[in-house]
Amino acid sequence: MKIGIFGGSFNPIHIGHAIIANYIISNSDLDKLLMMVAPRNPMKPDGFYQVSDGDRLRMVELVARRLQNVHTSAFEFEMPTPSYTINTLNAIQARFPDDEFYLVIGADNWAIFDRWKEADKILSNYHVIIYPRSGYEVVIPEELAERVQLVNAPIVELSSTEIREGLKQGQNMSFYLPVEVYDYITRNELYLPQPE
Numbered sequence: 001m002k003i004g005i006f007g008g009s010f011n012p013i014h015i016g017h018a019i020i021a022n023y024i025i026s027n028s029d030l031d032k033l034l035m036m037v038a039p040r041n042p043m044k045p046d047g048f049y050q051v052s053d054g055d056r057l058r059m060v061e062l063v064a065r066r067l068q069n070v071h072t073s074a075f076e077f078e079m080p081t082p083s084y085t086i087n088t089l090n091a092i093q094a095r096f097p098d099d100e101f102y103l104v105i106g107a108d109n110w111a112i113f114d115r116w117k118e119a120d121k122i123l124s125n126y127h128v129i130i131y132p133r134s135g136y137e138v139v140i141p142e143e144l145a146e147r148v149q150l151v152n153a154p155i156v157e158l159s160s161t162e163i164r165e166g167l168k169q170g171q172n173m174s175f176y177l178p179v180e181v182y183d184y185i186t187r188n189e190l191y192l193p194q195p196e
Contacts (some may be wrong), residue, residue, distance in 0.1 A: 002029060004129060005092070006104040007036040007076070007085070010060050011051070012185060014163055014176050016156035018063050020131050023153040024104055025069050028129065033104070034073040035060050036088070039081055050164070051190045053077060062180040086118040089126055102127040107136035107150075123147060133157075167191035 006021055017035075025033045037057050053074075061072045075092055076083045085103065093101055103126055105113075110130045113119050122128070123144060130138055131153040138150045158176055166173045168191055174182045185191060 001031045001099045002102060003096075003099050004028070004030045004033040004102045004104050005036050005073075005089070006033055007038055007088075009038050009160065010035070010056050011160050012056065012163065012177065012191070013059050013063055013181055014158050014160060015178060016158040018067070018178055019156050020104075020153055021063070021070050022067050024129060024131070024151065025067060027151060027153075028102075030102060031069065033067075033070045034075070035064050035070060036073040036076055039077050039079070039083060055184075055188065055190060059181045059184055062184060063178050066178075066180075084117040086116075086122055089122065093125075100127070102129050104129045104131065106131055107133040107138045110138055111136050164191050168193050 004024060006017075006024065008017065010017060013035075021033055021035055024030065037053070037060055039053060057072060057074055064070045064072045076088055079088055079091060089101055089103065093099075103122065105128065107130055109116075110128075116122065126147075128148045130140075130148065130150045132138065132150070132155050134155050134157050140148045140150065163173050163176050166176075167185065177185070
């Protein structure tokens with residue numbers, strides 16, 4: 001089975017994430033796409049999360065269940081932190097040795113991929129699917145053409161940071177979020193201003 005891994009903080013998941021996931025699963029030969037929620041990153045500033053890992057996971061589930069062959073994964077929650085992609089890929093490959101894994105990343109991450117931990121091993125052992133991001137040209141060296149591909153996914157420039165800030169200020173952010181996610185945030189009073 002060919003399985004894509006689309007990882008992120010999803011803090012919160014927004015329509016841009018949903019569009020990318022839907023495009024990838026609909027326009028590739030992947031059998032399944034895992035939206036893998038990253039655990040709290042100790043490198044992120046205080047106040048970055050504001051919500052629990054469980055809430056972020058639940059919001060991703062609300063989106064994934066509307067998409068065929070897209071699933072939510074908490075696999076990285078089991079991994080030591082900080083969680084490096086190479087370690088996650090190796091661990092999931094060891095657990096599912098008969099499957100073939102494809103890492104799904106944005107062009108912004110491809111631009112700095114050489115700085116990723118053991119980037120050469122990722123490229124040697126796994127496939128990479130790149131989706132475009134505004135302002136980033138994707139260059140794939142000829143020797144990587146069989147393992148790395150650029151897909152023509154829509155470019156949706158949305159920022160979870162800006163969405164969190166808007167919610168914190170009481171702005172209407174409903175057009176940036178899948179309706180189920182916006183309802184979940186509102187119902188559970190997430191991303192509200194923190195008491196002084």
